[in-house]
Every structure is written in structure tokens, then in C-alpha cells.
Amino acid sequence: MKxxxxxxxxxxxxxxxxxxxxRAIKTLFFCTASLAVVVVTFILLFLLRDGYPxxxxxxxxxxxxxxxxxxxxxxTLFGIFPLIVGTLLVTIGAIVFxxxxxxxxxxxxxxxxxxxxxxxxxxxxxxxxxxxxxxxGFFGLIVLTNFIRVAxxxxxxxxxLAASILLGIMALPTIISxxxxxxxxxxPEFKEGSLAVGANRWQxxxxxxxPAALSGIAAAIILGIGRAIGETMAVLMVxxxxxxIPDPVWNVLSPIRTLTATLGxxxxxxxxxxxxxxxxxxxxxxxxxxxxxxxxxAVALLxxxxxxxxxxxxxxxxxxxxxxxxxxxxxKVILVAVLIVFLFVAAPGYLAAVILxxxxxxxxxxxxxxxxxxQKISFGIIGAAAFIVLAILIIILSYIIINGFPALSxxxxxxxxxxxxxxxxxxxxxxxxxxxxxGAILIAFPLGVGAAIYLVEYTREGRITRLIRNGxxxxxxTPSIVFGLFGFAFIVLYLTVGVSLLAGQITLALMILxxxxxxxxxxxxxxxxSLREGSLxxxxxRWQxxxxxxxxxxxxxxxTGAILCIGRAAGETAPIMFTAVxxxxxFLPTSEFQPVMALPYHLFILATNVPGASANQYATALVLLxxxxxxxxxxxxxxxxxxxxxxx
Amino acid sequence: MSESAIITxxxxxxxxxxxxxxxxxxxxxxxxxxxxxxxxxGCGKSTLLRxxxxxxxxxxxxxxxxxxxxxxxxIHTPGTDVVLLRKKVGMVFQKPNPFPKSIYENVxxxxxxxxxxxxxxxxxxxxxxxxxxxLWDEVKDRLNDSALGLSGGQQQRLCIAxxxxxxxxxxxxxxxxxxxxxxxxxxxxxxxxxxKKDYTVIIVTHNMQQAARVSEYTGFMYLGxxxxxxxxxxxxxxxxxxxxxxxxxxxxx
Numbered sequence: 006m007k008x009x010x011x012x013x014x015x016x017x018x019x020x021x022x023x024x025x026x027x028r029a030i031k032t033l034f035f036c037t038a039s040l041a042v043v044v045v046t047f048i049l050l051f052l053l054r055d056g057y058p059x060x061x062x063x064x065x066x067x068x069x070x071x072x073x074x075x076x077x078x079x080x081t082l083f084g085i086f087p088l089i090v091g092t093l094l095v096t097i098g099a100i101v102f103x104x105x106x107x108x109x110x111x112x113x114x115x116x117x118x119x120x121x122x123x124x125x126x127x128x129x130x131x132x133x134x135x136x137x138x139x140x141x142g143f144f145g146l147i148v149l150t151n152f153i154r155v156a157x158x159x160x161x162x163x164x165x166l167a168a169s170i171l172l173g174i175m176a177l178p179t180i181i182s183x184x185x186x187x188x189x190x191x192x193p194e195f196k197e198g199s200l201a202v203g204a205n206r207w208q209x210x211x212x213x214x215x216p217a218a219l220s221g222i223a224a225a226i227i228l229g230i231g232r233a234i235g236e237t238m239a240v241l242m243v244x245x246x247x248x249x250i251p252d253p254v255w256n257v258l259s260p261i262r263t264l265t266a267t268l269g270x271x272x273x274x275x276x277x278x279x280x281x282x283x284x285x286x287x288x289x290x291x292x293x294x295x296x297x298x299x300x301x302x303a304v305a306l307l308x309x310x311x312x313x314x315x316x317x318x319x320x321x322x323x324x325x326x327x328x329x330x331x332x333x334x335x336x337k338v339i340l341v342a343v344l345i346v347f348l349f350v351a352a353p354g355y356l357a358a359v360i361l362x363x364x365x366x367x368x369x370x371x372x373x374x375x376x377x378x379x380q381k382i383s384f385g386i387i388g389a390a391a392f393i394v395l396a397i398l399i400i401i402l403s404y405i406i407i408n409g410f411p412a413l414s415x416x417x418x419x420x421x422x423x424x425x426x427x428x429x430x431x432x433x434x435x436x437x438x439x440x441x442x443x444g445a446i447l448i449a450f451p452l453g454v455g456a457a458i459y460l461v462e463y464t465r466e467g468r469i470t471r472l473i474r475n476g477x478x479x480x481x482x483t484p485s486i487v488f489g490l491f492g493f494a495f496i497v498l499y500l501t502v503g504v505s506l507l508a509g510q511i512t513l514a515l516m517i518l519x520x521x522x523x524x525x526x527x528x529x530x531x532x533x534x535s536l537r538e539g540s541l542x543x544x545x546x547r548w549q550x551x552x553x554x555x556x557x558x559x560x561x562x563x564x565t566g567a568i569l570c571i572g573r574a575a576g577e578t579a580p581i582m583f584t585a586v587x588x589x590x591x592f593l594p595t596s597e598f599q600p601v602m603a604l605p606y607h608l609f610i611l612a613t614n615v616p617g618a619s620a621n622q623y624a625t626a627l628v629l630l631x632x633x634x635x636x637x638x639x640x641x642x643x644x645x646x647x648x649x650x651x652x653x
Numbered sequence: 654m655s656e657s658a659i660i661t662x663x664x665x666x667x668x669x670x671x672x673x674x675x676x677x678x679x680x681x682x683x684x685x686x687x688x689x690x691x692x693x694x695g696c697g698k699s700t701l702l703r704x705x706x707x708x709x710x711x712x713x714x715x716x717x718x719x720x721x722x723x724x725x726x727x728i729h730t731p732g733t734d735v736v737l738l739r740k741k742v743g744m745v746f747q748k749p750n751p752f753p754k755s756i757y758e759n760v761x762x763x764x765x766x767x768x769x770x771x772x773x774x775x776x777x778x779x780x781x782x783x784x785x786x787x788l789w790d791e792v793k794d795r796l797n798d799s800a801l802g803l804s805g806g807q808q809q810r811l812c813i814a815x816x817x818x819x820x821x822x823x824x825x826x827x828x829x830x831x832x833x834x835x836x837x838x839x840x841x842x843x844x845x846x847x848x849k850k851d852y853t854v855i856i857v858t859h860n861m862q863q864a865a866r867v868s869e870y871t872g873f874m875y876l877g878x879x880x881x882x883x884x885x886x887x888x889x890x891x892x893x894x895x896x897x898x899x900x901x902x903x904x905x906x
Contacts, residue, residue, distance in 0.1 A: 120713075194750035198812065201706060202763035202819050203740030212762065217753050376768075 023546055030548050031463055037455030041522065042476035044515055048483065048491045052293065055494050056286030059083060068287060074248040074262075076271065076281040083284045085264070085291065087248045091165075092234060092263040092295075094251065095244065098169025099176055099233040101343065104226055106173075107180035109390025111222075114181070115188040116210055117384060118391070126391060128641050133398050134178035135569075135637035136630065137576025139605040142242030143612045143626050144401050145171040150243055159258050163245035166257040171239050174397055176229035181394070183228055187221020188214060207380035220306060227303035235296050235484030237265040237579045238605075242613060246270060255346055264292045265579075268486045272583055277498065289490045293483060300482030301475075402630070409627030412620040418628070421591040422602075426611050427618045431625055433590050437506075437601030438575055438632070440594065441585060444510030445517060445574045450567055452514075453521025460522070461529040462551050481519035485579040488516045492584035507597040509585020516580050517570040524566025528559040561647035565640045572636030576629065578605040604629045659684040659823060659853050660705060665719035667700060669712070674700045676877040678719070682823075682870075687845060687854045689868035689885065691861060693900065697877040698857045699747075702825050705855065706742040707735050723823070740767060743816035744825040748832050749808035751800035751815070756783075756792050759800045759811055763819035778818050786814035787844050806837025813844065824848065826856040830863065842867050861901060865889050873897045 059068060063083050071084015114126050149171060150162030191214050199209040215222070245260025248267070252259065268285055275282045345361070371379065420430030456473070464470050492512030502508045532555050540550040556563075586606045594601045608625045611618045658681035667675035675697045682688050690698040703709045704721055707728060721728050728738055740763075751759050760779045769775055779796070783789040788810040792803070800811055809829060816824055826845070830838040845867045848854055858864050864871055865885060872882040873896075881888060881897045892898040 192750070194746060194748060195752055197708060197711070197744075197746065198750040198752065198815070199762070199766075200711070201708065201739055201744035201746075202766070202815060203736050203738075204763070204766040205736045208766045212766065213752050376766075 027546055027548055031459075034455045034459035034463060037452045038459040038473050040452055041456060041480055041518065042473055044518070045476045045479045045483075047495060048487065049293075051491055051494045051499070052286050052290050052487070056283055056288075056290045059280065059283040059287040062280060063284075068284075069291070072250075074267070076275075076284060081280060083280070083287075085267075085284075085288055087250050088262055088264045088267055088288065089291070090250050090254075091244075091248070091261040092265070092292075094165060094254075095168045095172060095240060095261060095263055096230055096233045098165060098257065099172035100226065100230060102170055102173030103176045103180055103229060103233075106390050106394055107177050107225070107229070108184055108222060109387045110177075110394045111181050111184040111188055111225075112210060112215070113387045113391035115185050116206075116214065117387060126395065129395055129398050130178050130181050131641060132402075132634055132637055133174075133394070134182075135572055135576075135634055136401065137578075137605055137633050138175065138236055138239045139242075139576070139578045139609050139612075140405070140626050140630055140633075141171055141175055141401075142239035143608060143622065144404065145239060145243040146612055147622075148404060153258075157258055161245060161260070163243055163260055164258050165244065165251060165261040168240045168244035168261060168263075169257070171243055172233040172236055175236060175239060176233045177394060177397075179232050180225045180229040183225035184218070184222040187218040187225065190221065191217045205376055205380055207383045208376065211383070220309070224303045224306040227299055227306065231296055231299045231303065231482055234299065235265065235292075235482070235486075237269045237484065237486040238609060241266040241269045242609075264288050264295075265484060265486050268292075268490065269579060269582070272490065272493070286490065286494070289487050293487055296482050296484055297479055300478060304478045405623060405626050405630055409623035409625075409630075412624035413627060417621075417624055422589050422607075422621075425589055425615050425618070426607065426621055426625075427615060428621070431602075431604065431607060431621075431628065433593055434602040434604045434607040434625070435628065435632075436593055437586070438604045438629075440506055440601060441509050441513060441581060441603060442571050442574045444506065444597075445513035446567060446571050448510060448514035449518045449521050449570065453518050454525050454563060456518075456522045457525035457529060458551060458556075461526055462547070462555065477519045477522050480515070481523070483516075485516055485577055488512050488580040489583050491515075492580060497584055503598060504584060504586075504600045505598045506585055506594050506601050509581040509601070509603075510597075512580045512584045513574045513577065516577065517574050520570050520573065521566060524569070525559075525563050528562025528566070529555060531562065532559055561643060565644045568636055568640040568643065572633045572640070575636065576605055576633045578603075578609055582606060582609075604632070657684050658682060659724060660855075661720075661722050662701075662704075663720040663722075665701075665704065665717065665721060667697075667704065667709070667718075668716045670714045674877055675704075678874075678877075678879045680872055680879055680882050682853060682855060684853050685849055685851075686870055687849050687856060687868045688870040688872065689864035690855065690857045690872050690874060691859070691864045691900075692874035692880075694859065696874040698872075698874050699827050701874070702744075702827055702855060702857050705823065705825055706739045706744055708739075708744065710735065740819050741821055742823045742825060743819060743821035745809070745812050745816055745827065745829045747828045749805055749812050751803070751808050751811050753799065753801055755797045756800050756803070756811060757796040760814050760818050763815060767819060782814040782818040783811075785817050785848075786810045787840065787847075788814055804837070806833050806840060809833060809837070809841060810844065813841075821852065823853045823855065826854065828857055828859060831859070838863075861889075873900065875900070 063071070068083055068085060069089070070086045071082065072086050073082040073084050074087055075082040110126075110130070114123060114130075118126060145167055146163075150164075150167050152162065153159070153164060153167050154162035195213050195217055196209055199213045200206075204212070240263050244262060244266060246262045246266055247260040248262045249259070251257070251261060267288055271281070272285055275285060367382070374382075417430040418435065419432050421433050422431060423429030456477075460470055460473060489512065492508055492515075496502050496508040496511055497504055536554050536558075537550055540554040541547075545553070581603055585600060586603045587600045588602070588607070588610050590600075590602050604625060608622065608629060611622045611625060660682040661680070663679050665675055665678045666673065678697075678701060690701065692698050700709065704717065705723075705728075709715050709717070717729065723738065723741065727733075752762065754762070757779055760782050761775045764775060764778050769778065780789060780793075783792065788807060791807060792798075792811075800808065803811060809832075813824075813829075830841050833841065842863065845854055845856065849869075856864075856867065868885045870883065871885040871888040873880045873888060873892075873894075875896055881892060881894045883893075888897065889901060892901060
């Protein structure tokens with residue numbers, strides 16, 4: 006019998022060519038992946054380069070622990086201790102506000118909510134994450150501070166309390182979604198085991214499910230802290246910004262100033278190269294270090310959990326059981342003390358007393374109540390937490406829609422501003438924001454997707470991937486205002502690009518890069534290994550496998566991630582404040598090297614610096630909100646659509 | 654059957670969405686005996702077992718008709734306290750599922766949720782349950798260690814101890830040995846033999862030898878139906894139904 010000549014044949018020449026091509030592609034992806042590390046290094050270098058003089062002139066200890074921040078006084082004083090304390094206090098307040106609400110809401114969503122309620126709550130929480138920080142700040146400035154001023158009868162509502170509540174609201178979605186993931190990841194066998202010995206639902210939740218998810222919840226809280234510490238615009242608009250330590254230190258009705266707010270306020274007016282300029286970069290270094298520590302510990306905790314899933318039986322609990330009991334007792338006492346102090350300061354006297362009495366009654370009645378009643382009360386509290394979260398979203402959205410809608414008109418959308426934005430429209434700002442966002446995503450998308458492909462498809466876990474991943478994590482945890490400073494020092498000044506569209510686009514691109522990498526990585530990892538093996542087993546090359554088998558099913562996930570990034574970039578103020586924007590301009594930019602107007606910055610200036618622009622404020626906030634929330638809504642719909650499709 | 658029945662089912666049907674998983678199942682489980690449910694995969698034996706403590710309630714879109722009684726009381730009448738039912742009808746799962754707590758806390762969990770607070774009482778219950786589950790000697794010096802550090806067989810006996818600690822009347826076992834090696838399996842089987850003095854055990858198994866070794870009564874299920882039910886000796890030696898004989902002699906399965 007004659008052997009039939011194979012149709013599929015590989016000659017030496019083509020295989021050599023394809024080998025070189027494979028190498029080239031791999032190298033290309035490696036370059037995009039290492040960019041994250043390069044950027045982090047550059048950020049550190051340039052912050053240190055410009056911040057270094059202040060550490061030499063003033064000294065590290067006086068800089069960190071000096072109690073007066075008076076950069077323009079004579080003689081100048083550069084002590085950032087009040088700012089560090091301010092940052093910590095605001096963050097603590099935010100966490101006290103956000104943690105009970107978030108955990109209640111997370112338990113509600115993952116354990117109690119019916120599928121229908123869940124389908125409303127989950128997108129609502131994502132929308133809450135989508136509202137730009139400057140819109141939060143605007144809402145806080147107009148509504149929250151006024152409420153506090155009236156409720157507590159104080160001269161101004163711009164206080165620590167206002168900043169903490171606002172930051173707490175902004176940290177809610179982070180904490181809720183990460184703790185919900187942790188709770189949902191508790192194996193169903195634990196739940197069944199508990200129910201099978203006759204525990205009721207609340208006992209199962211409180212004694213088995215939540216304890217099992219505790220480390221994940223802890224990581225969620227740490228990430229929430231990171232979010233709160235890095236926030237600039239919202240805090241700046243409601244905190245009052247007096248660089249003093251509250252007196253007494255628990256006086257939540259005192260104005261307060263954070264590290265980030267200081268950068269946001271003073272960076273725009275400082276003369277380059279002065280001592281003050283270098284002090285601001287010194288602050289950025291301190292801020293960066295604080296956030297890095299916080300974010301890395303959260304990442305380490307989450308990674309520890311992920312590894313723990315595979316080595317289940319050998320894993321030791323994080324805190325040994327023998328220490329846990331006394332530890333818990335001490336933690337409880339501290340928590341109660343903090344709550345009582347906070348209660349008495351934050352709530353008017355009689356209200357605090359009422360709440361305290363109710364809590365005491367509940368505590369002492371606990372043993373007398375049947376567990377059915379305890380379950381009812383607990384579920385009531387948890388449901389209330391979820392309801393409050395939903396109510397916050399509805400209040401913010403409806404407030405801006407109701408006040409902004411009447412001022413919205415065709416002219417407003419198509420005319421340049423007049424009289425410093427009091428009249429006229431916001432056309433140049435809309436176009437400027439679109440230019441900025443388009444440029445940012447064009448830069449970040451290919452780089453981010455390339456990096457993710459390298460990380461998932463081309464390497465095993467090793468020293469290099471760990472380095473790159475750490476780079477991505479660090480970039481992800483960097484506060485947006487620090488990107489703004491870096492963009493200013495490196496792109497605007499060092500590369501002499503000037504305050505321009507291009508500088509803003511690059512800065513925004515660096516900021517969203519880690520998110521693009523993350524979401525792409527997640528979608529690639531969701532593609533089962535068997536698909537890759539099937540393709541490779543047919544003799545396909547790596548790149549053929551990736552481009553033809555792995556990427557197509559991952560596209561919806563990657564696109565969703567990109568849309569979320571567009572939404573985030575459109576709403577950011579801090580990174581473009583010093584790199585790309587002007588406040589009022591009648592003209593559209595004609596080249597990449599001209600500055601532009603942008604919606605979030607326009608809103609910020611209208612709300613803080615231009616009296617008598619109230620109608621246009623609301624309308625600008627509404628347009629920004631529609632733009633950003635619209636992006637999020639599209640992303641949610643895209644994801645939902647493809648999820649449904651993949652389920653068949 | 655001569656002994657009094659503790660659980661009876663009468664014409665029980667169960668649907669997952671549109672799919673019928675149990676069809677007209679009627680049987681009696683005699684008190685203080687070991688009853689085995691055997692049958693090929695997907696025949697509904699685990700589903701039936703999970704009816705007895707209403708653990709199927711956790712799954713969406715399940716519909717049950719017919720009557721199941723425990724101590725002559727219908728467990729589906731409105732107002733039945735499911736929590737109390739599950740205290741009376743304990744369950745051991747296919748895969749050992751100790752909580753991520755210490756050994757002591759795992760056993761004490763049940764009594765605690767039922768309101769036992771006194772430390773001395775708890776200590777006594779924990780020791781008794783662990784002894785009963787033939788685990789005490791192996792773990793008495795490390796009660797505060799994590800339960801996840803135990804071997805698979807030890808974890809399963811810990812789960813049995815956890816079940817015993819709430820003093821149930823009936824213990825459901827859903828293929829309790831399928832994840833274990835032969836030595837650990839032998840220990841559990843011995844334990845089951847001891848338990849029937851005080852408890853009624855219903856065990857689901859796909860291992861016919863195991864059913865023959867540990868049980869006095871056997872029910873054979875096929876495609877959601879209870880084909881035959883009777884003394885184990887009779888089922889294995891003189892099956893009435895041809896299907897049963899085919900399965901037992903290994904002609905399908």
C-alpha cells in the first residue's frame with residue numbers, strides 16, 4: 006500500500022520562521038509587562054528627586070513630627086504631623102462608619118437576599134463605586150456639610166465628621182464587594198454541616214460562615230482603608246482643611262486637613278523648585294509609603310487565602326486558637342469603648358443616650374431571648390444596613406438629577422462657558438474629557454492587555470512574575486493625586502511636554518493601567534486549561550493557541566474591564582489637575598500639546614471657587630454623572646449579556 | 654417488619670425544576686437499626702436521605718409531594734420547626750466537613766447553638782461524643798488544635814462526634830466512607846455497628862459489600878423509584894425483583 010502524502014506538512018523553513026515569530030511576540034509581551042515595574046520605579050525616583058531637598062533642609066524627624074504646617078508664613082514651617090494625624094483620623098472615622106454598613110450589606114447580599122433583590126442590589130453597589138469622587142465631594146459640600154451644620158448647630162459643617170462620612174460612603178462598594186466574595190467563597194459544606202446539627206440560619210451565619218470568611222473580610226477592610234487614605238477631591242471639598250489636630254482629639258466637629266488635600270490645594274499655586282514645592286513632594290512620598298504598606302498587606306492577606314484553599318488540611322489558622330479567645334475579648338472592649346466615645350461626640354446628647362440604652366437592653370436581654378427572636382432582630386439589622394446603602398445611592402443620584410435636570414439644555418451642552426462658568430455651557434469640557442479618556446484608553450489598553458497575556462500565558466509563577474505583579478499591585482494602590490504629581494514632575498516638567506492634553510492622557514493611562522491588567526488577567530484565567538491543551542496537542546504554537554483559542558472567549562471580560570476603566574478615567578480630577586486642564590476656555594484644543602477643559606475639574610472649580618454658579622454646578626455634575634454611570638451601566642449590561650449567553 | 658418504624662415515607666415524589674428525582678417512594682425505617690440505601694449513581698438515594706432532615710430546602714426550585722413522618726408526625730406540616738427536626742435527625746456528609754475551628758469547638762458547636770453554656774457540661778458532652786465516635790484517644794491531647802489538621806478518617810469521625818453531641822434520634826450518613834481509605838473505612842463501619850444500640854442509622858452507599866456488612870435492612874433504588882426494600886440478608890440472597898438481582902450481581906451499576 007502506498008502511503009498517502011500528508012496535506013498538513015511542516016517544512017524546516019516555515020518552522021524556523023514561526024519559531025522566530027514566537028520569540029518576537031513573547032519578547033514584545035514581556036516588554037509591556039515590565040512597564041508596570043518601570044513606571045513604579047520612575048514614580049518613586051521622581052517623587053524622591055523633587056522631595057529630597059526638604060528631607061535634607063528640614064530633616065526627616067522635624068518634617069514628620071513638626072506640629073505646624075505653615076508653608077507661606079515667615080519663617081516657613083514644614084511640619085506635617087497634623088496632616089498625618091488628620092489623614093489617620095479621617096480614615097478611622099470612615100472605617101467606623103463604613104464597616105458595619107458594608108458587612109451587614111455583604112451578609113445580606115450573599116446569604117439573605119432573594120435572587121430578585123440581589124439583582125437590584127449588586128448593580129446598585131457597582132454604581133456607587135462608579136460615582137466620581139468630585140461628584141461625591143460636590144454632594145458632600147452642598148448637602149452633607151449643611152446637614153451637619155444644622156444638626157449639630159456648629160458654624161460650619163466642613164468638618165472631620167463630614168469627611169469621614171463621605172469617605173465611608175466611598176469605601177462602601179470596595180468593602181462590600183470584597184467581603185461578599187469572601188462570604189460566598191465559604192464552602193457550602195460548612196453551611197450544610199451547621200444546619201444539619203440543628204443550628205438556625207443566624208447561628209450558621211454568625212458562628213460558621215462569617216468566622217470562616219473573616220480573613221477575607223479583614224482584607225476587604227484594609228482595601229477600604231487604602232481607598233479612603235488615597236482619596237483627594239472629596240475630602241478636600243468637605244473637610245474644612247485647617248491644618249490643626251482636633252482639640253480634644255476626638256472632636257469630630259473640628260475641621261481637619263489630610264495629606265492628599267494638602268497636595269490638591271497647594272500644588273497648583275506653588276513655584277517650581279521652591280522649598281514649599283519640595284515639601285509637597287515630601288508629603289507625596291510619605292503618602293505613597295503609607296498606602297503601599299496598607300495595600301501590600303491586603304494583597305498579601307488575599308494571596309495567603311488563595312493559597313490556603315489548595316492546602317486546606319495543612320493550613321494553620323492565622324491566629325492560634327488559644328490566643329483567639331482573650332484577643333477577641335480585648336478587641337470587643339476596645340470596640341465598645343470606641344463606639345461609645347464616637348456615639349457621644351457624633352450624635353447630639355439625648356440621641357446618644359437613647360441608642361446606648363437600647364443597646365444595653367439588647368445586650369442584657371440577649372440571654373433571655375429565644376434564638377428565633379435573636380435571628381429576627383439580627384436579620385432586621387442586616388436588612389436595614391442593606392437598605393441604608395441603597396438609600397444613600399438613591400439620595401445622591403436623585404438629588405443631582407432633580408436639581409441638574411432643569412438646567413440642562415441643548416445650549417448648555419453645545420456652548421462654551423461664559424462669565425467663569427456662571428453662564429454659557431460646558432461644550433469644551435465635554436470634548437476635553439472625551440479626548441483625555443480616549444487617549445488614556447488607547448495608551449493603556451494595548452499595554453495592559455499585553456502585560457496580562459504575558460503574565461497568564463507565557464510564564465510560570467517565578468521571581469520575575471512576582472516582581473511584575475508587585476509592580477502592578479503597587480501601581481494599583483497609588484493614590485490618584487500621586488499620579489498627578491508624578492505627571493507634573495516627569496511629563497510636564499522633565500520631558501518639557503508642558504500642561505497639555507498629552508500629559509493628561511499619559512497620566513490617566515498610567516493610573517488605569519493596573520485595572521486593565523487585572524481584569525484582563527481574570528478573564529484569561531477563567532478560560533479552562535483544557536482548551537489550551539487541546540489546541541497545543543494539535544501542534545498549534547503558543548501564539549496561535551492564544552490568539553485563536555484563548556482570547557476570543559475572553560473578549561467580553563476584557564472589554565468590560567476596559568469600559569470600567571473609561572468610566573473611572575472620565576471621573577478623575579486629581580491626576581489631570583496639574584497636568585492637563587485649564588478652567589475656562591472658549592476653544593477646543595487643536596493639538597496634543599494644548600491644555601483642555603475637563604468636566605470633573607470644571608465641576609470642582611464651580612463648586613469651590615465660583616460663587617453664584619449653582620444651576621450650572623448641578624447640570625455639570627449631572628452630565629458628568631451620566632457620562633460615568635452610563636459607562637458603568639454599559640459594562641454591567643455587556644457582562645450580563647455574555648454571562649447569559651455562556652450559560653446557554 | 655417487626656420493630657416499630659421511626660421514619661415512614663408515603664408516596665413521596667420530588668422534582669428538581671422539571672426533573673423528577675423521586676417517584677412514589679414508600680418505605681418504613683425501623684427504630685434502632687441500620688438501614689442501607691443502595692443503587693446506581695443518580696438513582697435518588699442521596700436525595701431521599703436529604704428529605705429526612707429537609708436539607709433539600711436549601712436548593713431552589715425543589716418540589717416535594719407525599720408524606721414523610723418522624724415519630725408519627727409529618728415533617729412537612731406548616732409550623733414544623735425545621736431546626737428542631739435537624740436536631741433530631743443528624744447528618745454525616747460524603748466529604749468530611751469539619752468547620753475551620755478547633756476540634757473542641759467543632760463538637761461543642763451543636764450543644765452551644767442549642768443553648769448549652771456551662772463549661773463543665775460542654776466538656777462532658779465533648780468527651781462523651783468523641784469517645785462514642787472512637788476518636789477520643791487520638792485527639793484528647795490536642796483538643797484546641799485546628800480540626801483541619803486531622804486525617805480524612807479522623808475528620809469524618811469528628812463529624813460523627815459533632816452529630817452525636819446534639820443527641821439525635823436518627824443519623825443520616827451520605828456515603829460516609831467514599832472519600833476514605835480502607836483502614837479508615839473499617840473504623841467507621843465498626844462505629845456504625847456500635848451506634849445502632851442508641852440510634853437509628855440510615856446510610857447511603859454505592860458499595861454493596863459495605864451495605865451487606867453494616868446494615869440489617871436494605872432498600873434498593875433505581876431511577877428515583879424504590880424497587881425493593883427488606884432485610885439485608887433477603888435482598889442480597891433472595892431478591893424478589895430481577896432488577897435488584899442484576900444490580901447485586903454486578904450486571905449493571
